[in-house]
Amino acid sequence: MNRKIALQLSGVERRYGQGDTVLSILKGADFSMRSGEIVALVAPSGTGKSTLLHIAGLLEKPDAGEVIINGESCGHLSDDRRTAIRRSEIGFVYQFHHLLPEFSALENIMMPQLISGLPRKEARDRASQLLDYMRIGHRGDHRPAELSGGEQQRVAIARAVANAPMVLLADEPTGNLDPETAHYVFDALEALVRQSGLAALIATHNHELAARMDRRVTLGDGLIQEM
Numbered sequence: 001m002n003r004k005i006a007l008q009l010s011g012v013e014r015r016y017g018q019g020d021t022v023l024s025i026l027k028g029a030d031f032s033m034r035s036g037e038i039v040a041l042v043a044p045s046g047t048g049k050s051t052l053l054h055i056a057g058l059l060e061k062p063d064a065g066e067v068i069i070n071g072e073s074c075g076h077l078s079d080d081r082r083t084a085i086r087r088s089e090i091g092f093v094y095q096f097h098h099l100l101p102e103f104s105a106l107e108n109i110m111m112p113q114l115i116s117g118l119p120r121k122e123a124r125d126r127a128s129q130l131l132d133y134m135r136i137g138h139r140g141d142h143r144p145a146e147l148s149g150g151e152q153q154r155v156a157i158a159r160a161v162a163n164a165p166m167v168l169l170a171d172e173p174t175g176n177l178d179p180e181t182a183h184y185v186f187d188a189l190e191a192l193v194r195q196s197g198l199a200a201l202i203a204t205h206n207h208e209l210a211a212r213m214d215r216r217v218t219l220g221d222g223l224i225q226e227m
């Protein structure tokens with residue numbers, strides 16, 4: 001199988017601080033991921049996982065190097081173009097769901113599509129389909145506070161992929177869940193990735209979950225290394 005490269009990082013560098021207190025987090029990191037692939041990012045706390053995900057997701061700019069999404073090099077793009085790529089090609093999931101509390105699960109999933117200009121009916125149909133896919137179709141009218149932790153994360157994943165992005169970036173998406181629920185949420189995520197062909201990079205401290213993914217990478221000395 002030779003699927004196309006959805007995300008590529010080339011020579012990515014990131015430093016924080018100034019003068020004597022510069023902290024070099026990424027020192028020329030290279031990485032690529034193909035459509036349909038699920039990659040675990042497993043590395044000790046503070047080594048730069050979130051930094052890497054923020055750069056890959058165009059939320060932060062690297063000090064040097066390139067981020068290429070779906071063949072488009074993003075380094076020299078205008079902020080507007082970067083925002084447009086982020087909205088259409090990238091989905092984010094975090095450790096805490098960050099769903100809007102006053103809206104239902106269905107409405108939360110519709111939101112990114114409405115922001116992208118999709119008609120309400122189409123957004124609703126797709127949101128409903130995603131809820132079914134995540135096996136929580138019966139929970140569409142519930143607000144986040146009325147859902148379990150695992151259900152909330154499944155809604156968050158559905159919302160992240162609502163605009164059919166090329167790349168899903170997840171920062172400890174099951175970090176707040178018990179092990180059994182974590183596996184259940186991952187089952188749903190995996191099914192979604194296989195069905196949609198998006199590429200997923202998932203930072204996790206859960207080694208059992210990482211073992212279920214296609215590939216595992218780690219961060220060491222500012223570089224991304226295959227495990």
Ligand SMILES: Nc1ncnc2c1ncn2[C@@H]1O[C@H](COP(=O)(O)OP(=O)(O)OP(=O)(O)O)[C@@H](O)[C@H]1O
Pocket residue numbers: 016017023025043044045046047048049050051052
């Ligand atoms: N804006 C910033 N300014 C200064 N230092 C920062 C900034 N953001 C991150 N850092 C530092 O960079 C290092 C990497 O942070 P990052 O959040 O990427 O690590 P992480 O591997 O995701 O950690 P964790 O697993 O604990 O979430 C840390 O030492 C952190 O303190």
